[in-house]
Amino acid sequence: MTTTPATPVRTRFAPSPTGFLHLGGARTALYSWAFARHFGGTFVLRIEDTDLERSTPEAVQAIIDGMQWLGLDHDEGPFYQMQRMDRYREVVAQMLSAGTAYLCYSSPEEVEAMRERMRAAGEKPRYDGTWRPDEGKTLPPVPADRKPVVRFKNPLDGDVTWNDVVKGSITISNRELDDLVIARPDGTPTYNFCVAVDDWDMKITHVLRGDDHVNNTPRQINILRAIGAPLPEYGHLPMILGSDGQKLSKRHGAVSVMEYPAQGYLPEAMLNYLARLGWSHGDDEVFSMAQFCEWFNLEHLTASAAQFNNEKLAWLNNHWIKQADNARLGELVKPRMLEAGAVFEGGPDLATVLGLMKERSNTTNELADAAMLFFRAPQPDPALLAQHLSDAVKPALALFAERIATVEWTKEAIAAMLKEVLAANGLKMPQIAMPLRLIVTGQLQTPAIDAVLQIFGRDAVAARVAKYL
Numbered sequence: 001m002t003t004t005p006a007t008p009v010r011t012r013f014a015p016s017p018t019g020f021l022h023l024g025g026a027r028t029a030l031y032s033w034a035f036a037r038h039f040g041g042t043f044v045l046r047i048e049d050t051d052l053e054r055s056t057p058e059a060v061q062a063i064i065d066g067m068q069w070l071g072l073d074h075d076e077g078p079f080y081q082m083q084r085m086d087r088y089r090e091v092v093a094q095m096l097s098a099g100t101a102y103l104c105y106s107s108p109e110e111v112e113a114m115r116e117r118m119r120a121a122g123e124k125p126r127y128d129g130t131w132r133p134d135e136g137k138t139l140p141p142v143p144a145d146r147k148p149v150v151r152f153k154n155p156l157d158g159d160v161t162w163n164d165v166v167k168g169s170i171t172i173s174n175r176e177l178d179d180l181v182i183a184r185p186d187g188t189p190t191y192n193f194c195v196a197v198d199d200w201d202m203k204i205t206h207v208l209r210g211d212d213h214v215n216n217t218p219r220q221i222n223i224l225r226a227i228g229a230p231l232p233e234y235g236h237l238p239m240i241l242g243s244d245g246q247k248l249s250k251r252h253g254a255v256s257v258m259e260y261p262a263q264g265y266l267p268e269a270m271l272n273y274l275a276r277l278g279w280s281h282g283d284d285e286v287f288s289m290a291q292f293c294e295w296f297n298l299e300h301l302t303a304s305a306a307q308f309n310n311e312k313l314a315w316l317n318n319h320w321i322k323q324a325d326n327a328r329l330g331e332l333v334k335p336r337m338l339e340a341g342a343v344f345e346g347g348p349d350l351a352t353v354l355g356l357m358k359e360r361s362n363t364t365n366e367l368a369d370a371a372m373l374f375f376r377a378p379q380p381d382p383a384l385l386a387q388h389l390s391d392a393v394k395p396a397l398a399l400f401a402e403r404i405a406t407v408e409w410t411k412e413a414i415a416a417m418l419k420e421v422l423a424a425n426g427l428k429m430p431q432i433a434m435p436l437r438l439i440v441t442g443q444l445q446t447p448a449i450d451a452v453l454q455i456f457g458r459d460a461v462a463a464r465v466a467k468y469l
């Protein structure tokens with residue numbers, strides 16, 4: 001796979017819009033996108049919306065929103081299968097006239113009865129070929145008033161083999177495969193048929209999808225062969241499991257991609273995480289999407305199921321928060337902070353605050369909550385204050401207040417000044433740092449006191465300290 005493919009690479013993401021964009025879907029989209037980018041190819045978005053009962057416009061929007069959040073931009077589409085019905089009908093008609101498909105007048109009851117007979121005989125239930133126009137065979141008389149389905153004339157013998165880019169060589173015997181219904185009595189085409197026609201028309205060269213589709217692949221390959229279409233490469237990605245090895249579900253946390261921005265995850269962290277969840281590049285754990293696209297050539301895909309690990313995702317998110325531009329983080333944390341009553345006017349510079357606070361934040365929500373201490377009026381607990389602002393400490397606070405006006409307002413100068421104040425009063429750092437934290441921020445846990453004071457600014461610190469002299 002490292003050699004450049006002979007034809008331009010064209011991949012697709014083909015979700016069924018029946019819910020939200022879940023993590024498995026997002027990973028499929030990411031791999032298809034990255035592989036197209038790797039070879040400067042084309043990434044197509046196709047909406048498989050033929051299941052009218054389960055497809056909704058909201059779900060289409062959720063997929064588009066999710067991909068947009070992740071930055072997985074498509075080059076073509078979205079194409080909607082429901083808008084391609086005429087094309088499918090056209091191919092059905094061509095197949096009927098070419099003899100690769102046939103009309104089948106067996107009623108649903110008859111089909112069920114033949115399956116029942118086969119089950120009873122210990123065989124795999126399948127259509128028995130009553131209406132299959134094999135050579136030298138006389139077909140039954142066409143029943144009046146019954147609309148036929150169209151069945152694909154699946155090869156009777158031989159195997160379908162493909163070299164799956166994830167799972168290796170897979171072979172399915174044609175005896176396992178039914179003469180698939182490709183159009184229903186009302187003429188509507190069926191799932192596997194639509195996918196085959198689309199992959200053909202959209203000139204898809206590489207199909208990456210979940211391994212719940214492995215059973216569909218030999219059917220699609222047979223249809224593609226019958227219509228004279230070139231075969232794409234296939235890669236079936238294993239499921240994503242929860243941390244307990246069970247199928248990923250709600251009880252493991254968020255399964256919808258769009259819950260992650262709401263919880264304060266950055267798209268680059270999610271992408272980095274999903275990229276490693278089913279693929280590896282040596283020991284590399286942290287990488288950008290530009291780097292991923294450069295590496296991702298369909299080698300080193302993991303054949304075994306991946307387990308979702310929230311801690312690792314949080315760790316990556318912390319990494320990418322630390323890398324992120326502070327002004328961008330500001331836009332992300334502001335709404336949550338405003339909701340919590342933050343007052344930005346007259347306060348310190350938000351970006352500077354975030355630069356200080358982001359080191360320990362696993363999510364931007366945590367960051368927003370941590371940054372609040374700079375943007376609300378401090379309300380120190382009186383009991384804590386009494387404990388930390390003892391009579392022994394008060395003279396030091398007074399000296400500190402005096403020095404505020406003249407000290408150079410840098411972290412280093414403030415730290416040096418604090419040391420002098422402590423030395424003059426025979427105190428140790430925590431003895432002044434704790435009451436100062438309470439007075440200035442209202443809480444005992446903050447980053448280093450010199451950095452906190454510096455960011456608050458001279459006037460704000462002076463005003464807050466003055467109240468306790």
Ligand code: GLU
Pocket residue numbers: 013014015016048195208209210213
């Ligand atoms: N529509 C299918 C799904 O959402 C994907 C089909 C495909 O990728 O071939 O699972």
